[in-house]
Amino acid sequence: MPEVTLKVLRFNPETDAESHFEEYRIDANPMDRLLDLLHEIKWYQDASLAVRRSCGHGICGSDAVVVNGVNRLACKILVKDLPSEITVEPIRGMPVIRDLVVDMEPFFAGYRAVKPWLITDDEHEPTRERIQSPEERERFDDTTKCILCAACTTSCPIFWSDEEYVGPAAIVNAHRFIFDSRDTGAAERLQILSSSNGAFKCRTAFNCTEACPRGIKVTMAIQEVKQAALYRSV
Amino acid sequence: MSDNVHVFDAVIVGAGGAGLRAALEASKGCKTAVVSKMYPTRSHTGAAQGGMCAALANVEEDSWEWHAFDTVKGGDFLADQDAVDVMCKDAVESVLELERMGLPFNRTPEGKIDQRRFGGHTRNHGEAAVKRACYAADRTGHMILQTLFQQCNKQGVEFYNEFFVLDLIIQGGVCGGIIAYEIATGEVHTFRAKSVMFATGGYGKMFKITSNAHTLTGDGPGVVYRKGLPLEDMEFFQFHPTGLYRLGILLSEAARGEGGILRNGDGERFMERYAPTIKDLAPRDMVSRAEFFEIKEGRGAGPNKDYVLLDLTGIDPEVVEAKLPDITEFARTYLDVDPLKEPVPTVPTAHYAMGGIPTNVNAEVLHSAHGEVVPGFYSAGECACVSVHGANRLGTNSLLDIVVFGRRGGLNMAEYANNNKLIDVPEDVAKSSEEWLRSITEGESTEPIAAIRKDLQEEMWDKASVSRTDEGLGQALGTLDSLKERYGKARVKDRSKVFNTELVEHMELGFMIDIAEALVISAKARTESRGGHYREDHQMREDEHWLKHTFINKTADGDTRLAYKPVTMGRYEPVERKY
Ligand SMILES: Cc1cc2nc3c(=O)[nH]c(=O)nc-3n(C[C@H](O)[C@H](O)[C@H](O)COP(=O)(O)OP(=O)(O)OC[C@H]3O[C@@H](n4cnc5c(N)ncnc54)[C@H](O)[C@@H]3O)c2cc1C
Numbered sequence A: 001m002p003e004v005t006l007k008v009l010r011f012n013p014e015t016d017a018e019s020h021f022e023e024y025r026i027d028a029n030p031m032d033r034l035l036d037l038l039h040e041i042k043w044y045q046d047a048s049l050a051v052r053r054s055c056g057h058g059i060c061g062s063d064a065v066v067v068n069g070v071n072r073l074a075c076k077i078l079v080k081d082l083p084s085e086i087t088v089e090p091i092r093g094m095p096v097i098r099d100l101v102v103d104m105e106p107f108f109a110g111y112r113a114v115k116p117w118l119i120t121d122d123e124h125e126p127t128r129e130r131i132q133s134p135e136e137r138e139r140f141d142d143t144t145k146c147i148l149c150a151a152c153t154t155s156c157p158i159f160w161s162d163e164e165y166v167g168p169a170a171i172v173n174a175h176r177f178i179f180d181s182r183d184t185g186a187a188e189r190l191q192i193l194s195s196s197n198g199a200f201k202c203r204t205a206f207n208c209t210e211a212c213p214r215g216i217k218v219t220m221a222i223q224e225v226k227q228a229a230l231y232r233s234v
Numbered sequence B: 001m002s003d004n005v006h007v008f009d010a011v012i013v014g015a016g017g018a019g020l021r022a023a024l025e026a027s028k029g030c031k032t033a034v035v036s037k038m039y040p041t042r043s044h045t046g047a048a049q050g051g052m053c054a055a056l057a058n059v060e061e062d063s064w065e066w067h068a069f070d071t072v073k074g075g076d077f078l079a080d081q082d083a084v085d086v087m088c089k090d091a092v093e094s095v096l097e098l099e100r101m102g103l104p105f106n107r108t109p110e111g112k113i114d115q116r117r118f119g120g121h122t123r124n125h126g127e128a129a130v131k132r133a134c135y136a137a138d139r140t141g142h143m144i145l146q147t148l149f150q151q152c153n154k155q156g157v158e159f160y161n162e163f164f165v166l167d168l169i170i171q172g173g174v175c176g177g178i179i180a181y182e183i184a185t186g187e188v189h190t191f192r193a194k195s196v197m198f199a200t201g202g203y204g205k206m207f208k209i210t211s212n213a214h215t216l217t218g219d220g221p222g223v224v225y226r227k228g229l230p231l232e233d234m235e236f237f238q239f240h241p242t243g244l245y246r247l248g249i250l251l252s253e254a255a256r257g258e259g260g261i262l263r264n265g266d267g268e269r270f271m272e273r274y275a276p277t278i279k280d281l282a283p284r285d286m287v288s289r290a291e292f293f294e295i296k297e298g299r300g301a302g303p304n305k306d307y308v309l310l311d312l313t314g315i316d317p318e319v320v321e322a323k324l325p326d327i328t329e330f331a332r333t334y335l336d337v338d339p340l341k342e343p344v345p346t347v348p349t350a351h352y353a354m355g356g357i358p359t360n361v362n363a364e365v366l367h368s369a370h371g372e373v374v375p376g377f378y379s380a381g382e383c384a385c386v387s388v389h390g391a392n393r394l395g396t397n398s399l400l401d402i403v404v405f406g407r408r409g410g411l412n413m414a415e416y417a418n419n420n421k422l423i424d425v426p427e428d429v430a431k432s433s434e435e436w437l438r439s440i441t442e443g444e445s446t447e448p449i450a451a452i453r454k455d456l457q458e459e460m461w462d463k464a465s466v467s468r469t470d471e472g473l474g475q476a477l478g479t480l481d482s483l484k485e486r487y488g489k490a491r492v493k494d495r496s497k498v499f500n501t502e503l504v505e506h507m508e509l510g511f512m513i514d515i516a517e518a519l520v521i522s523a524k525a526r527t528e529s530r531g532g533h534y535r536e537d538h539q540m541r542e543d544e545h546w547l548k549h550t551f552i553n554k555t556a557d558g559d560t561r562l563a564y565k566p567v568t569m570g571r572y573e574p575v576e577r578k579y
C-alpha cells in the first residue's frame, strides 16, 4: 500500500482567524477514492474535519473540492490517478462555512435566476404525455445530466472576480430548457442571460468543461445559449 | 416566541422524491415547510437508475391489473392488495404528470414515453416479460429528483436545508411537530405543525455492502421506534443482485433488461437453473440468493471465487453507451473494468427496505397493528411501509411508490391541516433533544464511532443479510447489545457548533443500531422464508402461520413487543412463486 500525504485546508470560524493547511499521512489503496481518504482522516485521525458527502459515487453532487488545483468530486477521483502528495481545498468563490464546506446559496441563487423549470403556454394541459421525437429529446440530453455540484461555476475565473455572474451551471440549466421542444420560455430566459450578468460574461476559459464530473460540454452549452440570444432562435 | 420556534400547517421531513412530491401538493393547500438534512438534490432518489413503471402500454399491450398481479407475486403475497391496486392504477397518471412537469423521458419513434423490460414485470400473469418501465437513460431517479425540485422552486416551496430531525412531537396521541438540529449553527429548532410527514428514505447503511448513500441511516424510523410507535415488516430487506464487487455501487437491473447475462466462475448462465422462464430477470431476492449459493458452493468467479459476473459484452455497444452510460462509467471508474470488453464482477448489495413506518393508503401512520392512526402524522417513500412491496419489491416500483404515496400524503396533510387546530405543546418540548445533544458532547470518548459502525455493518452483513439462521440472528442480537453499550460510552470529540458532522454521524449511528435491532428481532421470530427474508433453517414459505405483517415496538420499560397484522387479500390467492 502506497503512503500518501494529504494537505487539507482547514478553517473553523469559532477558533481560526485564517485558514491553514494540516497534513495527514495515510496508507492508501490505488483504487481508493479521495473521499475514502477523507473518511479515514475523519473517522480515525481527526474527527473535526468537515466535508459534505452522501452517495459516494458521483451522483449527488455534494463533495466538489479543489484537488491539486483543479475541481473534482472527492468520490470520483482515485488515488491511482493522483500523485503521492495531495492538496485538498474548498471550492473557490463562495464563503467557507468550515473546512471543505462552503455556503452554496450564491450558487443556487444563480441557478434559480434562470427559471430552471418547464414553462409552457398550453391553455389546457394535455391528458396524455406531450409528444417529443427522439431527436428533439436528444437535443438537450447532455445538459440534463447536471447534478448541481458547482464544480464548473467555482472553477470559472469570471465567477471568482464577479459574484453577480450567474455562472456556468446556471447557463447549463437554462440550456436544458431553452433547447427542450416542449418549453416556451426561451425568450424570457434568453433575456435574463443577455443581461450584464449573463452568458456574455463568459470568456471561454474552458475550466468549466474540464471540471464537470458528468462530462457535460459546458462551454459548448454556453456558446449555444449565446448564439440563441444573439439570433433569438432555438 | 424565540427565533428557533417555527409554526407551519404542514412540515415534511425529507426532500427526496417522496418528500418533494408531497411538498408540491401540501404547499398548494396550506403553509408548508420541507426540512431536510441535505440539500434536496443530494437525496438518494437521484441515484435511482433503471426506471419507474406504469402500464402505459406505449410499446406493447399492458394493463394495470397485470402490473398489480406482478407486484403481489413479486412480493411473495405479503403485499396488501388494496394498496397495490391503488398504486398500480395511480401509476399511469403519475408518470404522465411527471412528463407534463418536464421530465425528459426517453421516447419511442412516435414521440411517446418509451418503456423497457424489468425484473418480475410480465404480460398476462407471468406469460413473458413486458415493457413497463418508463425511463430516462439510466438516470431516471436523477431526472425525477431534478424535475420535482424544479417544480418546488417554481412554486416557491419553503426549505430548511441541512436541518437534522431529532424528535417527533406527540401530545396526547396527536402529532404536533418536530424538533430539528441546524447543522450549520448547532442550534435546536422547534417546528410546530398540524401535520407532519416523515419521508426520510432507506437505511441500507447498516450493512457492510450497500448501494445506499452514507446518509441512509434510518433516522425517521429510528425516531418513530424510540417514541414507542411500531415499525412494520422490518425483516424484509432487499439485496440487489448486481452491486459492484466490494463497493456495492449499483448496476441497474436495466443492464439485464437490455440483455445482460449473469455468469458464474465456469461461465455458466446459472439463472437458467433457478428461473427457467425469465432467467436473469427473475425477482431480485431469487437472483441474489442464486448468486449467494453459486458463490457458497464454490462456483464463484475471480481468484477468491467470491463474486459472479455480469456480462454485457453480448449487447450492441451503441445500446450500452446510449441506454446505460452511467453504469458503464461506474464500472470503468471504480473497478477499472470496461463492460463493453469484459464482464463486470458483481455481488449482492443491500439495496432496499421493504419495511418501515406502517401507513394506510392515505399515508397516515398507524398506531398499532389494529390499524388506528396517529392523527396528523404521515409517512411516505422508502421509510414507510404501506405495504405495496410485501416481502420483496419489484424493480421500478419504488420510484412509483414515492410519487404515488408522496402525492396522496401531501393532499391529505393539507386537508387535515385545514380542518384541525395546532395542538398545544409544553414550553420545554425540545428539552429531551437538547439533553441528548449535551450528553453525547460531554466527557471523554472511549472509541471512535466509526469503529462501532464498522462492527455493526459487518455483523449485519454476516448474520442478517441474504441468508439467515436462528443461531446467527441470536448471535447478532448479542452483538447488538454490546454495540449499544459501546455506543453509550462513545462521545463526540468535536465540540464545535459549526457544521459538526461528527455529531451528525453519531446521531445517525444511534438510530441505525436501534432499527437494526428491530430488524433482527423481527427476522428471528419469522420462522419461514418469504421474499427477501430467507431462513436456511426454515426454507419454505408457510402461509398458514406467516401470511401476516410483523409489527414491532418498544414498550415503556425498554422491552420490545411483537404483534401481527393480517395481510389484506384481494384477487390473488398465494401460489408457489415460480418464474
Ligand atoms: C442505487 C439505487 C438505484 C435505484 N434504482 C431504482 C429504480 O431504478 N427504480 C425504482 O423504482 N427504485 C430504485 N431505487 C429505489 C429508490 O430510488 C428509493 O427507494 C427512493 O428513491 C427513495 O426515495 P425517498 O424519497 O423515500 O428517500 P430519499 O430520496 O433517500 O430521500 C430521503 C430524504 O430524507 C432526508 N432525511 C433523512 N434523514 C433525515 C433527518 N434525520 N432529518 C432531516 N432529513 C432527513 C434526506 O435529506 C433526504 O432528503 C434505487 C435505489 C438505489 C439506492
Ligand code: SF4
Pocket: A145, A146, A147, A148, A149, A150, A151, A152, A153, A168, A169, A172, A211, A212, A213, A214, A215, A216, A218
Ligand atoms: S454542469 Fe457539471 S460541473 Fe457544473 S454543476 Fe452541473 S454537473 Fe456540476
Ligand code: FES
Pocket: A052, A053, A054, A055, A056, A057, A058, A059, A060, A061, A062, A063, A073, A074, A075, A076
Ligand atoms: S458523495 Fe455524492 S457526488 Fe460525491
